[in-house]
Amino acid sequence: MTRMELMQIIFHDGKPDGIRTCMRRLSPMKAYVIPRPCLTEAKNITGINNPGIYFLINDEGGTLTEIYIGQTRKGIDRMNDHKSHKGFWNKAVLFLGDAEHFSLNIISGLEKYAIQKALEANRYTLFNKIDPQYQIAEYDMPLIISIYEEIEFIMATLGYKMNQAVSGPSMNDGFRTSRRGIVAFGVYNGESFDVLPESEIDYTRPVNLESYNQLRANLYADGSIVKKGDKYYLTKVVSFKSPSGASDFVLGGSTNGWMEWKRDGKTLNDIFRTKQ
Numbered sequence: 001m002t003r004m005e006l007m008q009i010i011f012h013d014g015k016p017d018g019i020r021t022c023m024r025r026l027s028p029m030k031a032y033v034i035p036r037p038c039l040t041e042a043k044n045i046t047g048i049n050n051p052g053i054y055f056l057i058n059d060e061g062g063t064l065t066e067i068y069i070g071q072t073r074k075g076i077d078r079m080n081d082h083k084s085h086k087g088f089w090n091k092a093v094l095f096l097g098d099a100e101h102f103s104l105n106i107i108s109g110l111e112k113y114a115i116q117k118a119l120e121a122n123r124y125t126l127f128n129k130i131d132p133q134y135q136i137a138e139y140d141m142p143l144i145i146s147i148y149e150e151i152e153f154i155m156a157t158l159g160y161k162m163n164q165a166v167s168g169p170s171m172n173d174g175f176r177t178s179r180r181g182i183v184a185f186g187v188y189n190g191e192s193f194d195v196l197p198e199s200e201i202d203y204t205r206p207v208n209l210e211s212y213n214q215l216r217a218n219l220y221a222d223g224s225i226v227k228k229g230d231k232y233y234l235t236k237v238v239s240f241k242s243p244s245g246a247s248d249f250v251l252g253g254s255t256n257g258w259m260e261w262k263r264d265g266k267t268l269n270d271i272f273r274t275k276q
Contacts, residue, residue, distance in 0.1 A: 007157065012045065013038070021045065022154050028101040029147065031154045032076070032094040039079050039092070049075035051103075052096035053110045053151075056082060056089035056127075057160065061211040063240055064160050065218060068127040069118060071111040072096075073104070088127065093158065095151050109136040109144045110151075114162075117148065121163060122197070123237045125222050161192070161239055175261035175268055177247060184234075184250040186243075186261060188268060193246040193257065194239050201225055201232040205252025212249045243268055 005024070012019040019042050022031040029052070034042045042048060051073045058066035066088050072078035075096055082089070095110075096102070112132045119126060136144060152162045174196070175186050184199035207213050215238075219225045224236045240246040243257025251260065258269035 005153070007154070013041070019045070022157070024150065024154075027150060029095055029097040029150065031151075032092075032096065033158065034076070034079075034092045034094070036083065036090050036092070039076065039083060043076055047075075047096060047098075048094075049077060050096040050098055051075070051107050052094060053107055053114060054078070054092055054094040055114075055155070055160075056086060057091050057093065058088050059160075060090050061215050063215065063238070063245075064124055065215060065238075066125045066127060067118065069111060069114045070128075071107045073107070086127070093155065093160075095147075095154075105137065105140055106144065106147070108132065108134045109140050110147060112136060113144050113148055114151070117152075117162060121161075121237070122235075123161060123239065125218075125224060159192075159241075161194075175263050177250065177260045177262065179251055179260065182251055186246055188243060188261070188272070190272070192239050192241055193243045193261075194237050195234060195246050195250060196237060197233075197235050199234045199250060201234060201250055202252045203232050207248050207252050208254040209245075209248060212245070215249065 008023045010021040018035065019038050020033040030047055032048060053071050056068040057064055068086065075094065079092055112134050115128050115131055155162050175188060177184050182200045182202045185196045187194045201216065225232050225234055243261055244255060247255040247257035247260040259267050261268040
């Protein structure tokens with residue numbers, strides 16, 4: 001039997017995309033989602049100065065593309081430095097708990113483990129320049145893994161996948177498009193579409209949506225899209241909220257992803273929408 005999960009979300013300013021606190025029953029940890037312009041306003045929330053780890057993210061184009069992971073012993077106060085010295089992010093997600101549960105050893109281990117998992121996932125541009133040298137004690141590892149799994153779950157409910165995607169173009173549950181000789185691969189989970197590494201990007205056709213052209217430019221600038229001969233290839237997973245967003249990004253112009261992505265001769269529409 002599938003295990004049910006319960007999470008409470010508080011919308012502090014009454015806005016669905018404003019300041020939020022996410023809590024799971026019996027968990028000592030709370031997640032605080034804070035848009036960058038709301039940092040000062042958020043400083044009055046209970047528990048916001050507790051220790052923990054945080055994610056600075058850039059999802060302004062509708063898709064999470066850039067991320068920075070750090071630890072804090074003073075909660076939101078750590079964000080003041082980042083507001084002055086890091087310009088890429090538009091939102092902070094803090095995972096904080098009381099000092100009894102989040103000791104320095106635990107938050108140092110969580111920071112290191114989260115960075116390692118982000119590197120393995122290869123989904124986003126990671127702005128951490130170095131992997132922390134902290135050595136996680138073997139007796140701390142079970143707790144760190146357990147806490148991180150909760151972090152991963154909450155991030156996924158916010159629309160940010162942190163796990164490693166299915167890799168390679170030959171997976172049984174994957175889709176592909178090959179319009180105009182542009183071959184790309186992806187995976188659909190019913191809610192979002194992941195374009196996978198080794199997918200080709202058609203740079204001869206700009207996307208009708210300018211934010212996707214900017215996403216292409218950003219990914220090329222940081223090496224996530226590389227040029228081989230006269231073709232361009234993706235080197236990391238890029239997630240989209242819709243199959244059409246994914247096919248627009250890959251093929252350019254404006255496309256219908258439900259018809260473009262195919263598996264074994266059947267379209268995504270045939271598999272997920274058409275009643276058999």
